[in-house]
Amino acid sequence: MKSKVYFIDFHTTFQRNIFDKIDDALDRAEFNTVYREYDKVAVKMHFGAENNFGVINPRYVRYFVNRLLALDTKPFLVDTNTLYAGHRVNSIDHLNLAVRHGYAPSVVNAPVIIADGLKGQSEEVVPIDTKETKKAFIGSDIHHADAILALTHLTGHMETGFGAAIKNLGMGCASRRGKLAMHSVSKPTVNRERCIGCARCAQWCQVNAIEIKDGKAHIDEKTCTGCSMCLSVCPFTAIKIHWDSSHDYINAKITEYAYAVAKHKKDKIFFVNFLNNITKLCDCVSIHGEQLVPDIGILFSKDIVAVDRASIDLLNEAAGRNILKKLFPDIEWEDTFSYAEKLGMGSIDYELVKIK
Numbered sequence: 001m002k003s004k005v006y007f008i009d010f011h012t013t014f015q016r017n018i019f020d021k022i023d024d025a026l027d028r029a030e031f032n033t034v035y036r037e038y039d040k041v042a043v044k045m046h047f048g049a050e051n052n053f054g055v056i057n058p059r060y061v062r063y064f065v066n067r068l069l070a071l072d073t074k075p076f077l078v079d080t081n082t083l084y085a086g087h088r089v090n091s092i093d094h095l096n097l098a099v100r101h102g103y104a105p106s107v108v109n110a111p112v113i114i115a116d117g118l119k120g121q122s123e124e125v126v127p128i129d130t131k132e133t134k135k136a137f138i139g140s141d142i143h144h145a146d147a148i149l150a151l152t153h154l155t156g157h158m159e160t161g162f163g164a165a166i167k168n169l170g171m172g173c174a175s176r177r178g179k180l181a182m183h184s185v186s187k188p189t190v191n192r193e194r195c196i197g198c199a200r201c202a203q204w205c206q207v208n209a210i211e212i213k214d215g216k217a218h219i220d221e222k223t224c225t226g227c228s229m230c231l232s233v234c235p236f237t238a239i240k241i242h243w244d245s246s247h248d249y250i251n252a253k254i255t256e257y258a259y260a261v262a263k264h265k266k267d268k269i270f271f272v273n274f275l276n277n278i279t280k281l282c283d284c285v286s287i288h289g290e291q292l293v294p295d296i297g298i299l300f301s302k303d304i305v306a307v308d309r310a311s312i313d314l315l316n317e318a319a320g321r322n323i324l325k326k327l328f329p330d331i332e333w334e335d336t337f338s339y340a341e342k343l344g345m346g347s348i349d350y351e352l353v354k355i356k
């Protein structure tokens, strides 16, 4: 049977505003059946890099939070820390950035939580039996949530071709160790020019893989487990990540991590994809990217595969061509859909229901 994906465009009138349309779409998509009283609902977001304006407008977020509150659930906004240095690398900077971008509790009507804790190490290990992953490392507070509302902004992506709901769950819910496992197939090393030999990393390494030699840190590749703690604690960004995963590998890993996130939340996740401000690069970049196409609309579904497939089809339709193929000719991003379907995450076959 085809999965249903509900679609609204951004056209509104004085008689019917965008929230009237969202309400109708949520009702038709049976949003209320996903959540029940007392559920702690992780509203999975991306708060955007500094100077990036593509992210979902906080007023929309407040609206979804209010729909959840009306069901007597306990929603909270959530994301995880980044692997790389920046304004989202630890909970303190990340929460401050979220507030600067308008995701303050007074605006969105819910608290904001960084799921993998202060330094990105608060994680749960989820065993799965997939091609590339046997253990997935998921941010604790997402893993322990009763349900998820994935609010996703569609973008292009230089590593994966596109970023949508599968990436929001897969990469976006992973702890730092999980993100390192997706991005890198080799162990971290030390940038000797940056390292001042303070030994902070060595103190935190649980397996004693770091030694200070000649005033610089040195990582023993054989002992290192890739836990990423040294990345978190070095204040001088002297630990180097090797971004050496292939496009195919990273897409497979992201899909497997999304599978791991959903594993204990059967029928407890709802997906909303925003197709506006669509740029070639993702919301992790600190630039205000040029829009690829005029704003398209918002999609709603219980099926993660269908909602992402429909998002790309609508993007291509608006562009009048296979725009991601043109932008990223070397990335086989369509394999993500077939692999996700093979894992039983959803269906590529969908019916688009347009709501006026």
Ligand code: SF4
Residues within 6 Å of the ligand: 190, 194, 195, 196, 197, 198, 199, 200, 201, 202, 216, 217, 233, 234, 235, 236, 237, 238, 239
């Ligand atoms: S924490 Fe950073 S600067 Fe200090 S020894 Fe380790 S790598 Fe070098």
Ligand code: SF4
Residues within 6 Å of the ligand: 188, 204, 205, 206, 207, 208, 209, 210, 219, 223, 224, 225, 226, 227, 228, 229, 230, 231
């Ligand atoms: S990644 Fe973890 S195990 Fe490897 S050196 Fe850093 S702290 Fe130690």
